[in-house]
Amino acid sequence: MLGTKFTMNDSKKNKKSALTEINLTSLVDVCLTLVIIFMVSYPLVMQSGINVSTPSMKKARTQMEETELKAEIELKEDGSLQLNGFLIEPDSLADTLSTLLASSKEKLVVISAEP
Structure with missing residues (x-):
């Protein structure tokens, strides 16, 4: 200093x-x-993780027309379910489907949902 x-x-x-x-x-x-x-x-x-090929609508429609007995399940936007155009409770869906498709050889179920 x-x-x-x-x-x-x-x-x-x-x-x-x-x-x-x-x-x-x-x-x-x-x-x-x-x-x-x-x-x-x-x-x-x-990169996409999984590539899934979805069936074309033409093929599904021809299969539906060929099959005499089919089940069409529709999920509406409000969450309600329709089976072949009729409202159905989600709890009874499995039982109703099994009785509906019990007599059919080809068990065709079409599931569609509203966006």
Whole structure:
């Protein structure tokens, strides 16, 4: 401490220079690393998990026309169920289906839902 003089002016200069010299290199490195990770992982996220081929409506309609006894279950938007156009309770659906299709060779059940 010999020979050093501290003045009010010097302490203000040191504070200003310390604030203006923030190192942004590590922040930029982290940001660029995150961008690269997102760019690499984006195609993996966008791939579909399972491809399911759905039957065409033409094939289903011809099968329905060929079959004499069928069950058409329709799920309405309000949550109600219809079996062959008649309202039915969800609890009694299994019993009604088994009695309806008991005498049929081909047990065709068509399920449709409103969006």
